[in-house]
Amino acid sequence: MNVKVFEKLHAEGLLSDTSLESVKTAEANRLFSLHWEIKTLLYLGVLLLSGGLGILIYKNINTIGHQVILLIIGVICAGCFSYCIRQKAPFSWQKVNSPNAFFDYALLLGCLTFVTFIGYLQFQYTAFGTAYGLATVIPLVVLSVSAYYFDHLGVLSMAVTNLAAWMGIAITPFQLLSANDFSSDRIIYTGVALGVILLLLALISAKKDLKKHFAFTYQNFGAHILFIACIAAMCMYEETYLLWFLLMAAVGAYVYLQAFKEGSFYFVLITVLYGYLGISIVVTRLLIRGNDLDVIYMGLLYMISSAIGVIVLLIKLNKKIKHARV
Amino acid sequence: MLAYSSLSLDNLEIKEEAEKALRKDCIDVPAYQAIEAAHPVNFYTPNPIIKIGLFILTAIIICFSLGLLTLISFDMLRSEKGFASLCIFAGLACYGALEIFVREKKFFRAGVDDALLWSAAGLLISSITYLYDGYSSPVSWCFFTFAITLLATLRFADMVMAGVCFLALLALAFTLMVKLGPVAKTIIPFAIMVLSLAVYAIGRSWRKQYAFRHYNWCLTVVSVLSLLTLYLAGNYYVVRELSNSMFDLQLEEGQSIPGALFFWIYTTVIPIVYLYLGIRKKDAILLRTGMILLAAIVFTIRYYHSVMPLETAMVVGGLVLTTGAWALIRYLKTHPHGFTYVEPDEPSLADKLKVESLIIAQTYTPGAHAPSNTTEFGGGTGGGGGASGEY
Numbered sequence: 124m125n126v127k128v129f130e131k132l133h134a135e136g137l138l139s140d141t142s143l144e145s146v147k148t149a150e151a152n153r154l155f156s157l158h159w160e161i162k163t164l165l166y167l168g169v170l171l172l173s174g175g176l177g178i179l180i181y182k183n184i185n186t187i188g189h190q191v192i193l194l195i196i197g198v199i200c201a202g203c204f205s206y207c208i209r210q211k212a213p214f215s216w217q218k219v220n221s222p223n224a225f226f227d228y229a230l231l232l233g234c235l236t237f238v239t240f241i242g243y244l245q246f247q248y249t250a251f252g253t254a255y256g257l258a259t260v261i262p263l264v265v266l267s268v269s270a271y272y273f274d275h276l277g278v279l280s281m282a283v284t285n286l287a288a289w290m291g292i293a294i295t296p297f298q299l300l301s302a303n304d305f306s307s308d309r310i311i312y313t314g315v316a317l318g319v320i321l322l323l324l325a326l327i328s329a330k331k332d333l334k335k336h337f338a339f340t341y342q343n344f345g346a347h348i349l350f351i352a353c354i355a356a357m358c359m360y361e362e363t364y365l366l367w368f369l370l371m372a373a374v375g376a377y378v379y380l381q382a383f384k385e386g387s388f389y390f391v392l393i394t395v396l397y398g399y400l401g402i403s404i405v406v407t408r409l410l411i412r413g414n415d416l417d418v419i420y421m422g423l424l425y426m427i428s429s430a431i432g433v434i435v436l437l438i439k440l441n442k443k444i445k446h447a448r449v
Numbered sequence: 450m451l452a453y454s455s456l457s458l459d460n461l462e463i464k465e466e467a468e469k470a471l472r473k474d475c476i477d478v479p480a481y482q483a484i485e486a487a488h489p490v491n492f493y494t495p496n497p498i499i500k501i502g503l504f505i506l507t508a509i510i511i512c513f514s515l516g517l518l519t520l521i522s523f524d525m526l527r528s529e530k531g532f533a534s535l536c537i538f539a540g541l542a543c544y545g546a547l548e549i550f551v552r553e554k555k556f557f558r559a560g561v562d563d564a565l566l567w568s569a570a571g572l573l574i575s576s577i578t579y580l581y582d583g584y585s586s587p588v589s590w591c592f593f594t595f596a597i598t599l600l601a602t603l604r605f606a607d608m609v610m611a612g613v614c615f616l617a618l619l620a621l622a623f624t625l626m627v628k629l630g631p632v633a634k635t636i637i638p639f640a641i642m643v644l645s646l647a648v649y650a651i652g653r654s655w656r657k658q659y660a661f662r663h664y665n666w667c668l669t670v671v672s673v674l675s676l677l678t679l680y681l682a683g684n685y686y687v688v689r690e691l692s693n694s695m696f697d698l699q700l701e702e703g704q705s706i707p708g709a710l711f712f713w714i715y716t717t718v719i720p721i722v723y724l725y726l727g728i729r730k731k732d733a734i735l736l737r738t739g740m741i742l743l744a745a746i747v748f749t750i751r752y753y754h755s756v757m758p759l760e761t762a763m764v765v766g767g768l769v770l771t772t773g774a775w776a777l778i779r780y781l782k783t784h785p786h787g788f789t790y791v792e793p794d795e796p797s798l799a800d801k802l803k804v805e806s807l808i809i810a811q812t813y814t815p816g817a818h819a820p821s822n823t824t825e826f827g828g829g830t831g832g833g834g835g836a837s838g839e840y
Contacts, residue, residue, distance in 0.1 A: 128466045137484050138476065145475040154789035155731045157781065160740060161774050161790060166808075168770030175763025182760065224778050224790065228771075231809065277809035340806060388498040396502060419520065426513040430506045434561065437502050441495040 126150050162224070169228050173235055189247050196240045203233030211273055216333050219274040227275060234269055234278050238262045238285075259289040271334060279337055283321065283344050290317055294348055305355035315370075318349025322377070346378050346390065350397040357404050364408065371401050386444050392437070399433050451663060452551045452604050453492070458663050460488035461557075492557035503560030511568045515539050533576040540572030551605075563607070570601050570610065588628065591621035602667055611667035615674050619644060627695070634696055638712075641682035649675040669734065676723065676738045683715035686749045716749050731787070 129146045132138040138146075180192050207230045210222045221227050241262050244250040251257040266282035269275065287294040290313050292303055303310050325341035328334055353371035357364045375398045382390030406425055410418050451458075467484045470476045476484075495503065518535060519526070526532050547565040550556040578584060578593045598614035601607060622644055626633040652668045652675065655661045661668065681687050689706045706712070720742035727736030747766075750756065757765075781790040 125462070125466050128463055129470070132463065132467075132484060135487065137487055138480060142470075142476045142480060146470055149470075149473055149475050154784055154787055154791065155733075156789050156791060156793045157777070158790055158792045160736065161777055161781075163740075164770050164777075165774040168767045168774060170767070171763045172767025172771060175760045175765075175767055178760035179764060225775055276806040280806040280809055388496045392498050392502045396505070420517070423513050423517040423520065427510050427517065430510045430513070434503055434506050434510075437499050437506070438495065441499045444496075 165224070165228050169232055173232065177239070189243075193240065193243060196236050196243065200233050200236040200240055203229045203236065207233060207273055214272060218334070218336050221274070226273075227277070230269065230273050230275050231277055234266060234281060237265055238281075259285065263289055270337075274334070276337070276340060279340055280344075283340065286320075287317055287344075287348070292317060292348070294344060299347070299351065305351070306359055311352050311356050311359070314348050314352030314355075318345045318352060318374075321345025322349065322374075326381075342378075342381070342390065346374075346393060349374050350393070354397065354400060354404065357401060365405070368401055368405055372398070375401075383444065388441070388444060391440055391444065395433060395437060395440070399429070403429065450603055451606060452548070453557060453606075453663075455663065457490055457492055457555075457557075461490045461492065462662075463488045464490055491555050493555050493559055494557050495559055500558070500560035500563075504564045507561045507564035508568070511539075511543060511564065530580065533579045536572045536576035537580075540569045540576065543569035543572065547605075562605075563609075566601060566605055566607055567609065570597055570613075573597055587624045588621065591617050591624055595621050602664075606664050606667055608666050608670045611664075612670045612674055615648060615671045616678075618648075619678055634692075635707075638682050638688050642679055645675045645679035645682060649679065673734055673738060676735065677742075680719045680723075680738075680742050680745070683712055683719070684745065684749060685709070685712040685716045686752055688712050717746055720746055 126147060129138060129143055133140070133143045180187070180195075184192070207226060210226050210229075212219050212222055241258060245258040251261070263282060263285045266278055266285055270279035270282050284294055292310060292313055293299065294317075303314075305311060305314075321341045322345040325338045325345060328338040328341060350371065353367050353374065356367040357371070360367065375394050378390055379394045382388075382394065403426070406429075407422065410422055410425070464485060467476065467481050471478070471481045494500075515536075518539060519532070522535060526535060543565045547562055547569060550559075550562055550565070556562045574594050574597050577597075578590050581593070582589050584590070595614060595617035598610045598617060601610040602614050619641060622640060623637060626637050626640060649672055652672045656665055656668045656672070689709075689712075692706060720739050723735050723739030723742060726732065727734075727739050751762070756762070778790050781788055
């Protein structure tokens with residue numbers, strides 16, 4: 124806080140003497156927080172360590188032997204989990220704060236090594252048979268249980284990613300568009316199914332008050348994957364694109380209403396932007412039927428005027444949401 | 450000079466300070482409301498999330514308007530000069546719209562004004578440079594970039610413009626010295642160092658001055674950049690590779706540049722100096738820049754000398770970082786010398802959007818990619834499906 128500002132306010136008579144004094148003492152006792160710096164270091168450390176160990180094992184596989192490696196991974200994993208179980212606060216369906224800063228990273232390391240452990244078993248010994256499902260279901264179960272049991276949003280994101288992988292889609296933020304071939308029917312339908320499941324999970328979390336703060340993560344992944352699947356379908360299917368547009372409109376309306384209830388600018392914004400994209404696709408498809416220069420003019424004019432319209436809409440919505448959180 | 454009213458900017462600062470005090474329970478709600486009423490802020494600044502949307506949409510409008518303009522005046526644009534003039538017209542139009550929005554609608558960091566400002570500057574810089582000498586000389590590029598972004602910074606106190614302006618100044622100095630001849634070339638690193646240090650010192654002193662209070666954030670950006678360039682100007686990797694490729698030194702693999710010892714010492718010492726000063730003065734800028742540059746030391750050394758194999762380095766580094774962080778957290782429990790591990794109480798946007806969990810999800814790829822073929826992952830037809838296709 125800038126003490127000079129408060130002195131000025133005090134001189135104007137807007138601030139009582141006691142308030143000024145408390146501002147001054149608070150400013151004098153202010154501590155310099157190294158929170159984010161240390162957190163970054165910790166996260167980098169965990170990443171480097173797990174990556175480095177991975178390469179080390181990979182290079183020395185012939186000298187160490189598979190059993191030893193499995194043992195090492197298992198010991199690290201078990202160590203992390205036992206530390207977490209000893210340290211954790213009692214379970215509750217409400218938000219539970221982590222007992223200390225190290226706890227989160229120990230849990231993260233434990234989960235990562237567990238996934239590696241299962242993957243290794245499967246890759247080397249095909250321990251879970253050739254049915255692909257089982258080998259992804261086990262990490263999925265363990266990750267989801269850990270996320271709820273230890274209350275960790277990062278692990279929950281991993282679980283959601285794993286659920287998607289089990290269903291056959293990559294949904295990590297940077298791979299969502301690059302690693303999925305949205306021109307295949309299967310991906311589109313899976314995307315819709317996954318999106319609906321995630322939105323339902325979000326609804327259940329919020330309504331039944333089961334780890335309410337997880338709802339955001341579910342809703343976030345669910346809304347994006349559902350919208351993208353709908354848009355892909357609208358681009359792909361010549362005949363049924365209007366049906367997909369209706370589906371998208373329904374989803375949009377649902378997410379929008381939820382967002383208003385929660386006071387969430389973020390979901391309002393993505394609904395508006397995806398919806399705008401959807402409408403633009405429909406308009407473009409209609410315009411493309413005629414094919415002379417006028418169409419291009421119309422298209423450009425449509426883009427300009429509609430974008431202005433959406434700006435006005437966003438500004439209005441911004442005013443409408445009071446007490447917004449994000 | 451500044452497009453915004455000084456009084457409103459002052460009131461905005463008062464309001465922000467009062468909010469902080471309210472969060473820390475130094476003042477009560479009626480006092481906060483009284484302060485807010487006595488110092489009204491008439492700016493229009495939407496929620497940061499909405500701002501991103503407004504920015505994207507404004508950028509869309511500008512692109513398509515430029516397309517429409519080109520289409521309408523297609524017959525008149527017989528040469529590239531014609532197109533450049535059209536771009537100048539579009540840039541001026543953007544600037545005009547920006548002035549109107551700022552003056553009439555009181556837009557302040559609203560997304561719309563940022564998009565207009567950046568595109569106006571971009572359009573004007575590129576087309577003026579083209580008209581002046583057809584993009585041929587880097588000096589004129591740097592000069593026009595510097596001049597236009599400087600004016601934009603002065604008028605709108607925009608952080609991005611300030612950063613670009615500083616970098617353009619350095620680039621201008623660099624290109625001018627390259628032109629001057631061989632002697633000037635050898636002292637380029639030192640000239641850049643001196644320039645960066647001077648800018649840092651000036652920025653530091655101006656940040657404390659009342660007259661420059663509205664440019665505080667611009668000066669912060671410039672300070673961070675100048676610390677980075679101060680380091681990079683003397684970094685061994687940068688100096689060696691840049692002089693090798695630009696001045697035809699034709700160094701063989703393993704050969705080093707003249708004065709290598711100096712540059713090696715500089716490479717390793719400066720980040721530590723930053724860290725030391727950052728901790729001594731409790732200066733977050735110095736501290737964080739120092740932290741980033743520690744990584745630069747590691748990369749520079751590893752590029753020329755393979756001290757140990759990559760995986761060993763990663764394991765050792767990981768161990769050092771984790772145990773170091775753990776020890777620091779324990780040490781900071783008693784708040785020694787006014788440092789703490791407790792989270793700062795200003796709520797950040799990254800926190801609210803749960804960015805951390807997204808980063809974890811990004812760095813994690815689901816395991817057990819079994820070599821079975823019951824499920825195929827659709828492999829890399831790259832970005833196809835949706836978003837971009839229809840525009």
